[in-house]
Amino acid sequence: MPEDVNLATYNADALTEDLSDAVPATPAAGTAVPAEAPRVETQQDLTEEIKAIGDAYARALKDGAAPETQPRLDFAPYRSSLLRHPTKSLHHADPETIELYSPAFGHQDVHALESDLTIQHNGEPQGERIIVAGRVLDGDGRPVAGQLVEIWQANSSGRYIHKRDQHPAPLDPNFTGVGRCITGPDGSYRFTTIKPGAYPWKNHLNAWRPAHIHFSLFGQEFTQRIVTQMYFPGDQLFPLDPIYQSIVDQDARDRLVATYDHDLTEPEWALGYNWDIVLTGSKRTWTENEALGAEGDDHE
Amino acid sequence: MSNSTKLVPTPGQTVGPFYGYALPYNKDRELLAPGSPGSIRLQGTVYDGAGHTIPDAILEIWQPDTEGNIVHRTGSLVRDGYTFTGFGRSAVGNSGIYTFTTVNPGPTEPGAAAFISVAIFARGLMNRLFTRVYLPENEEALAKDPLLSSLDPERRKTLIARRDADGGLTWDIRLQGEGETVFLDFEGTGTGGAAK
Numbered sequence: 021m022p023e024d025v026n027l028a029t030y031n032a033d034a035l036t037e038d039l040s041d042a043v044p045a046t047p048a049a050g051t052a053v054p055a056e057a058p059r060v061e062t063q064q065d066l067t068e069e070i071k072a073i074g075d076a077y078a079r080a081l082k083d084g085a086a087p088e089t090q091p092r093l094d095f096a097p098y099r100s101s102l103l104r105h106p107t108k109s110l111h112h113a114d115p116e117t118i119e120l121y122s123p124a125f126g127h128q129d130v131h132a133l134e135s136d137l138t139i140q141h142n143g144e145p146q147g148e149r150i151i152v153a154g155r156v157l158d159g160d161g162r163p164v165a166g167q168l169v170e171i172w173q174a175n176s177s178g179r180y181i182h183k184r185d186q187h188p189a190p191l192d193p194n195f196t197g198v199g200r201c202i203t204g205p206d207g208s209y210r211f212t213t214i215k216p217g218a219y220p221w222k223n224h225l226n227a228w229r230p231a232h233i234h235f236s237l238f239g240q241e242f243t244q245r246i247v248t249q250m251y252f253p254g255d256q257l258f259p260l261d262p263i264y265q266s267i268v269d270q271d272a273r274d275r276l277v278a279t280y281d282h283d284l285t286e287p288e289w290a291l292g293y294n295w296d297i298v299l300t301g302s303k304r305t306w307t308e309n310e311a312l313g314a315e316g317d318d319h320e
Numbered sequence: 321m322s323n324s325t326k327l328v329p330t331p332g333q334t335v336g337p338f339y340g341y342a343l344p345y346n347k348d349r350e351l352l353a354p355g356s357p358g359s360i361r362l363q364g365t366v367y368d369g370a371g372h373t374i375p376d377a378i379l380e381i382w383q384p385d386t387e388g389n390i391v392h393r394t395g396s397l398v399r400d401g402y403t404f405t406g407f408g409r410s411a412v413g414n415s416g417i418y419t420f421t422t423v424n425p426g427p428t429e430p431g432a433a434a435f436i437s438v439a440i441f442a443r444g445l446m447n448r449l450f451t452r453v454y455l456p457e458n459e460e461a462l463a464k465d466p467l468l469s470s471l472d473p474e475r476r477k478t479l480i481a482r483r484d485a486d487g488g489l490t491w492d493i494r495l496q497g498e499g500e501t502v503f504l505d506f507e508g509t510g511t512g513g514a515a516k
Contacts, residue, residue: 090331090447091331091332091333091446093445095446098334100444101334101444104445107497110449110503110504111475111503111504112508113466113467114466115506116428116466117390118406118436119382121392123396124392124394126394128398129395129396129397129398157327158327159326160326161326168397170342172339180338181341182341197342198341198342200397234339242437245380245450246330247333247334247335248330248332248333263333263334263446266333272328275330276331298327298330299330300329300506300507303506
């Protein structure tokens with residue numbers, strides 16, 4: 021896989037700075053220095069901001085508001101979102117034609133070995149080997165069969181291979197951190213990988229992201245498309261993280277946390293984590309074949 | 321098969337800054353080879369609420385072929401150079417510009433307005449956004465399109481591409497502020513991404 025990485029694209033995109041907004045830039049030489057340097061925002065500032073939003077949500081719930089299930093697009097503690105969230109409500113639309121179908125992926129697209137992130141190089145990667153497995157279901161509880169799952173993550177020391185990640189933790193020559201698979205007839209997926217480390221970012225001073233794996237999923241309809249992040253149980257960074265906390269409802273947040281599953285753990289090999297993913301409900305009337313899960317792999 | 325189990329969908333999260341070595345792939349933005357007969361360029365720029373270009377957004381398009389057929393062909397990730405699969409992915413460059421090589425989509429039903437379905441992801445964007453880009457030509461079809469006719473004229477035009485002199489399409493995305501693109505909620509709950 022590393023040889024498949026398109027270097028032109030890789031080098032062209034994605035500036036890092038989750039940093040730009042929070043940490044004040046040093047004034048260029050010759051410009052007037054403000055009388056008082058802007059205060060650097062601390063974790064405590066952010067934690068208070070997050071708590072105030074959480075308290076307001078708890079009050080709204082008490083007053084009968086419906087529980088929220090998705091992140092807020094407008095969530096100021098994640099500073100990079102300030103200029104990037106729509107200010108108008110999303111416009112309700114009934115999905116039509118093309119939106120009621122999804123691109124088809126199959127074994128032409130994804131090699132079976134791409135689901136093992138620990139065998140992409142000549143040697144064994146550093147860190148704790150894990151298995152992450154679960155099922156992809158739609159909102160009606162039906163398995164999402166024959167669809168694409170993509171993941172990417174930091175290595176065990178919390179470093180992404182991305183060239184703009186400047187965190188001074190070691191890269192691992194035996195770990196890229198990219199995997200793909202096609203779900204089985206029962207919607208199942210399974211990856212073998214390394215437990216990612218937490219990593220620092222520049223949203224505010226001493227900001228750390230809880231360990232996570234990025235997931236990208238397709239359903240049977242394009243309206244079910246989702247990109248999200250899976251977390252590990254018991255992470256002490258959860259209350260401090262503006263991205264995780266952008267989901268203000270505790271039950272909804274919990275849906276991103278995998279469960280340790282000893283039945284998935286393999287003796288003398290790897291610890292197992294289970295995480296099921298639920299997409300939105302179907303808006304199309306399915307054919308009998310689809311309902312029986314016959315669609316999916318390699319159909320032409 | 322009816323199944324009355326209603327499950328609550330898993331929340332989305334931002335794509336973050338580091339998708340660049342994971343999501344892009346070879347020929348991801350070439351639904352067919354550039355320069356091949358019938359191919360057009362679809363391009364545009366992604367802007368934030370201050371009018372600055374966004375260098376770390378990634379777009380996906382999903383569309384019917386020129387005849388309006390929805391194709392069910394695998395091979396979007398490993399393109400064979402001949403099969404039109406209808407799906408493409410393009411990360412923007414440092415200048416915020418995305419580019420696809422594709423075809424003009426046909427109307428999926430007689431008389432319907434032709435459009436391409438779009439999903440947008442970016443660092444700083446908490447959840448993906450859905451929208452559509454319509455071809456500008458068939459005014460009669462555009463006028464009776466259910467989505468477009470539910471929008472006021474200023475907002476409506478954010479979903480209609482401009483035809484370039486070379487036959488391509490230009491369509492910009494504004495995540496916030498003046499000329500903010502219309503983004504869609506398919507769930508009817510207002511929480512297709514929970515604006516608030």
